[in-house]
Ligand code: TXA
């Protein structure tokens with residue numbers, strides 16, 4: 047079933063495929079023309095490096111100059127899965143892939159179709175399969191929205207997690223999470239038995255960005271995104287005539303008011319909120335909403351903390 051896609055990849059083409067996080071835009075990580083095509087298609091700045099997707103922990107040694115004991119411990123604990131590790135790169139890794147950095151990002155995705163594709167075509171670079179600046183795709187339709195109906199997509203419905211992998215920089219100490227994700231700080235600290243840092247999401251512009259991607263605006267729909275004010279109630283377009291500037295899609299983490307067309311309540315299910323966030327952003331645009339307003343959730347329960355942190359990060363980035 048994947049033969050056609052493997053053929054495209056082996057001949058330098060680009061294919062979208064599912065991972066457990068979001069759909070990726072795959073190309074042969076060792077073919078410079080193929081990698082260049084990915085940047086062109088996405089409209090991605092050349093200094094924003096790509097993640098190399100592998101199909102075993104052993105393959106990491108082909109890209110990383112040294113796979114440290116800590117890296118190995120994390121691979122054992124979380125691979126295959128939504129954790130990307132930044133390690134010093136081997137000299138032969140393409141500069142195009144790493145945006146000229148001396149490090150490389152590596153991840154072994156958990157999705158079986160991603161794994162089959164990589165075992166057929168070799169290691170793949172795979173940024174999220176969206177045009178630069180758009181929300182990441184969690185469904186095949188999202189990929190087609192950005193790249194057209196004829197674009198080759200390995201179809202597997204909605205992705206399970208819905209937010210991009212945790213990016214952890216192991217290339218210098220203290221280790222730092224550059225992009226929060228489903229695998230959280232505490233889990234990583236437990237696996238390593240050491241403390242790591244959570245990089246503030248690029249807000250501190252005086253510090254040089256350790257992850258070039260974090261300095262770009264991201265994940266944003268055309269509608270504007272904002273946090274709801276304390277005490278603000280979701281407006282009801284059926285009864286409120288004083289809706290400033292038009293219509294709003296509300297995303298609430300708890301059930302405050304009965305669900306209606308412009309109100310989605312997640313009833314404490316942060317996993318579902320994460321899975322749906324980018325689809326809701328795209329929905330807001332399709333349905334012509336002017337804005338998406340999200341109720342802040344500073345008190346998410348401990349068990350939901352990593353995903354709530356990742357959600358907070360992506361929503362803040364969409365706000366800009
Ligand atoms: O879940 C994911 O990671 C998805 C799926 C498809 O695997 N991929 C993904 O790729 O989100 P992308 O390109 O959209 O995001 C990669 C992030 C960017 O923020 C980039 O700057 C950062 O990883 N990154 C890549 N290589 C890096 C490096 N050597 N040093 C620091 N940050 C790096």
Ligand code: MG
Nearest residue numbers: 173174182210
């Ligand atoms: Mg992306």
